Structures are given as structure tokens and as C-alpha cells.
Amino acid sequence: MIYKGLKGVTCTETTLSMIDGERGKLIYAGYDARDLSMNHSFEEVAYLLWYGTLPNESELQWIEEKFKTHRNLPHYMKNIIENLPKELGILDVLRTSISSVHLNSPEIPTVEDAIRLTAIIPAIIAYRLHSLGTKKFPTIRQDLNHVAYYYYMATGIDPKPELTHALETYMILTMEHGLNASTFSARVTASSESDLASSMTSAIGTMKGPLHGGAPTGVIELLNDASHSNNIKSMIREKMERGEKLMGFGHRVYKTLDPRAEALKEILQQNPKADQWFSLALELEDIAIQTLEELKPGRNLYTNVEYYAAAVMKALNIDSSLFTATFTASRIVGWSAHVMEQRSNNTIFRPNAEYIGPVPTTF
Incomplete structure (x- = not known):
């Protein structure tokens, strides 16, 4: 029996997350991910995934300081970014920059190196924008938590709590999500006993693929089409009849409401700056779900996290070219946690492929 894409195949055990696609539940290390996103910081949830417990006061202070310690961009990395072709996208830049990081522990993945790789991403993005002449490289700040700092570096806008709360919710909810394509890439690389930076490079390369990391940008295009349409229902029906995919609807795992989308929707309802795009x-959403049920009855296609992620980032004036980079900036926590888990009880991945080509007559 061949399982294309390894769909439904269980190949490892994990303590990091559980996805209940039938009930629409997402658990991080024993905690409801929605509750974590509403009541805890990015640093706290990162600590949970890396260590298996939420931090106490002194542990939280320690990890917050560690994040700030690793924010500076080394000169050699600035030179790399400056010399990369201007045609390369931001995921290409992240992939190349992360691959160049000198780790403190190249043999064994550590939380210290995971923090370093996570903390440096905002500066990589900001310096790339600077090198392209898009934005001035901001001053590295030590007074902001990680998500506020990310927002500041990516946009140049002084972060206000009402703005960064929505972004922090998104970045917590997308921090970890089981054995998805990019996480699987990271674990496969780690299983060969390669280093953490190489595993993150594999994951970023996979995240670049439009079937995995590109959905929020597609949602913006859909919202833009809707904003210029006199009849949204007809527009959606025409798209579906042409065989186009409605970006932001449906999920390979969730067969009911995506809990991450519901949490982001709730946050947007609390944000007065989100009125136009949120409405x-x-x-x-309402029209599309009705039309999907009419044309694809019984498929249970609802909005997924990318749908409301796009609305959040549009409301926060984050450029659409940075949507997948923002996804990467959060998911790197889950990737690195999976790498450490893989290496703690390692077996190299080596599945089989069934040969279907010609065989010599003398064989």
C-alpha cells in the first residue's frame, strides 16, 4: 500500500502538540493553544515548547533577556544580505542567513541556539528591507518583548499594545502544528544528526512552497477581489466554477472550525482599527461558506488560520511580502522544539519507494 504524501501515516511520537481535527482543538504540551494565546506571551509559550513547562517568574525573566541578547545582526551577515541578488524573496534571504549562523552547540541542538535563531529573524528582515532601499534599518531596541520588537523591525512603526496583541495571538497560534511539511523537513534533517541551523534551513525552504506557507498572500488577493466586486457571491461562484482554490478556506486536518481562526476573529473584533478589512x-466568510456548501456539499470547508491571519496583518499594515516571513518567525519555535525532540530519541528517517520503471529482461 502506498500512502501519497504519507497522509495518515504515524511515524513518530511527540509531546509538543495534539491536533483534534474532528473537534477543532489544538493542544500545546498539555495546554489549550487558544487559552495560551489569550493569556500568555510569545516568550512564555516558546519556553513551554522548548522545556515542557510554563516558566515561573525568574525563568520568564531569563528567557526574555536571552531573546534581547541575541537581537544584534553580525557584520558578516549584513554583508551576506547586501550581496544577495535583489530579485530574491524574503524567504530566500531568511534561509541563507539562518544557514550562516555559527551555533554555540553544533553537535547537539540546544534551547540557547534555538533562542538565537528565533531572536535574530526580525533584524534579518529589517536589514533586507534596508538593503533594498525600502525602509531605514531601525535601531535595535531592548525595551520591547519579542513580538513588539518584530513588529517594530518589520514595519518601522512604534508598537502599541492594541496592535501587537493581535500579532502576538497569531504568532502563538502558528508556533506549532504537528508534523506539517516544514516540521517534517526539519525532523528529517535532524534525524541525520545534522545541526540545528541546517534543520531550520530545510524547514524554511519547505515553508517557501506556496502549498504550505503562501496562503495568507492568496487571501489578500481574494479580499482585494471582493472589495472591487459588486456581487461577492457571483465572484466566488465564478472562481470555483473555473476550478480556482479559495485561499483561506479548508484545511487538511480540521474538519470543523479551525480554533486558531476563531481566536484571531475574536481578537479582530476587539480591535477598532480593523473595521474596514474585518467587516x-x-x-x-459568510458568503464563501454558503457557496462552498452549495457547490461542494458535505466537505465541511471553513475558514482556516491563514484567512484571519491575512486580515490581522492587513489591519496592522504589515506588507503582504512579509506574511510568510511572519509565519516563519513564529513557526521556528516549533521547528526547533521538534528538532530537539527528534535528537533526544533518534532514528534516521528512511522510507521506501516502490519502483515502477522498466526492468531488464535478464534481471
Whole structure:
């Protein structure tokens, strides 16, 4: 029996997350991910995934300081970023920059190196924008938590709590999500006993693929089409009849409401700055779900996290070219946690492929 894409195949055990696609539940290390996103910081949830417990006061202070310690961009990395072709996208830049990081522990993946790789991403993005002449490279700040610092470096906007709360919710909810394509890439690389930076490079390369990390950008295109349409229902129906995929609807795992989308929707409802795009997103969601049920009955296609992620980032004035980079900036925590888990009880991945080509007559 061949399982294309390894769909439904269980190949490892994990303590990091559990996805209940039938009930629409997501658990991080024994905690409801939605509750974590509403009541805890990015640093706290990162600590949970890396260590298996939420931090106490002194542990939280320690990890917050560690994040700040590793924010500076070394000169050699600035030179790399400056000399990369201008045509390369931001995921290409992240992939190449992360691969160049000198780790403190190249043999064994550590939390210290995981923090370093996570903490440096905002500066990589900001310096790339600077090198392209898009934005001035901001001053590295030590007074902000990680998500506020990310927002500041990516946009140049002084972060306000009402803005960064929505972004922090998104970045916590996308921090970890089981054995998805990029996480699997990271674990496969780690299983060969390669180093943490190489595993993160594999994961970023996989994240670049439009079937995995590119969905929020597609949602913006859908919202833009809706904003210029006199009849959203007809627009959606025409797209579906042409065989186009409605980006932001449906999920390979969730067969009911995506709990991450519901949490982001709730956060947007609390954000007065999100009125225009949020109202459009709500209207489009209702019409699209009705149309999907008419044309694809019984498929249970609902909005996924990318749908409301796009609305959040549009409301926060984060450029659409940075959507997948923002996804990467959060998911690197889950990737690195998986790498450490893989190496703690390692077996190299080596599945089989069934040969279907010609065989010599003398064989």
C-alpha cells in the first residue's frame, strides 16, 4: 500500500502538540493553544515548547533577556544580505542567513541556539528591507518583548499594545502544528544528526512552497477581489466554477472550525482599527461558506488560520511580502522544539519507494 504524501501515516511520537481535527482543538504540551494565546506571551509559550513547562517568574525573566541578547545582526551577515541578488524573496534571504549562523552547540541542538535563531529573524528582515532601499534599518531596541520588537523591525512603526496583541495571538497560534511539511523537513534533517541551523534551513525552504506557507498572500488577493466586486457571491461562484482554490478556506486536518481562526476573529473584533478589512472579511466568510456548501456539499470547508491571519496583518499594515516571513518567525519555535525532540530519541528517517520503471529482461 502506498500512502501519497504519507497522509495518515504515524511515524513518530511527540509531546509538543495534539491536533483534534474532528473537534477543532489544538493542544500545546498539555495546554489549550487558544487559552495560551489569550493569556500568555510569545516568550512564555516558546519556553513551554522548548522545556515542557510554563516558566515561573525568574525563568520568564531569563528567557526574555536571552531573546534581547541575541537581537544584534553580525557584520558578516549584513554583508551576506547586501550581496544577495535583489530579485530574491524574503524567504530566500531568511534561509541563507539562518544557514550562516555559527551555533554555540553544533553537535547537539540546544534551547540557547534555538533562542538565537528565533531572536535574530526580525533584524534579518529589517536589514533586507534596508538593503533594498525600502525602509531605514531601525535601531535595535531592548525595551520591547519579542513580538513588539518584530513588529517594530518589520514595519518601522512604534508598537502599541492594541496592535501587537493581535500579532502576538497569531504568532502563538502558528508556533506549532504537528508534523506539517516544514516540521517534517526539519525532523528529517535532524534525524541525520545534522545541526540545528541546517534543520531550520530545510524547514524554511519547505515553508517557501506556496502549498504550505503562501496562503495568507492568496487571501489578500481574494479580499482585494471582493472589495472591487459588486456581487461577492457571483465572484466566488465564478472562481470555483473555473476550478480556482479559495485561499483561506479548508484545511487538511480540521474538519470543523479551525480554533486558531476563531481566536484571531475574536481578537479582530476587539480591535477598532480593523473595521474596514474585518467587516469585509466577515461578509466574505459568510458568503464563501454558503457557496462552498452549495457547490461542494458535505466537505465541511471553513475558514482556516491563514484567512484571519491575512486580515490581522492587513489591519496592522504589515506588507503582504512579509506574511510568510511572519509565519516563519513564529513557526521556528516549533521547528526547533521538534528538532530537539527528534535528537533526544533518534532514528534516521528512511522510507521506501516502490519502483515502477522498466526492468531488464535478464534481471
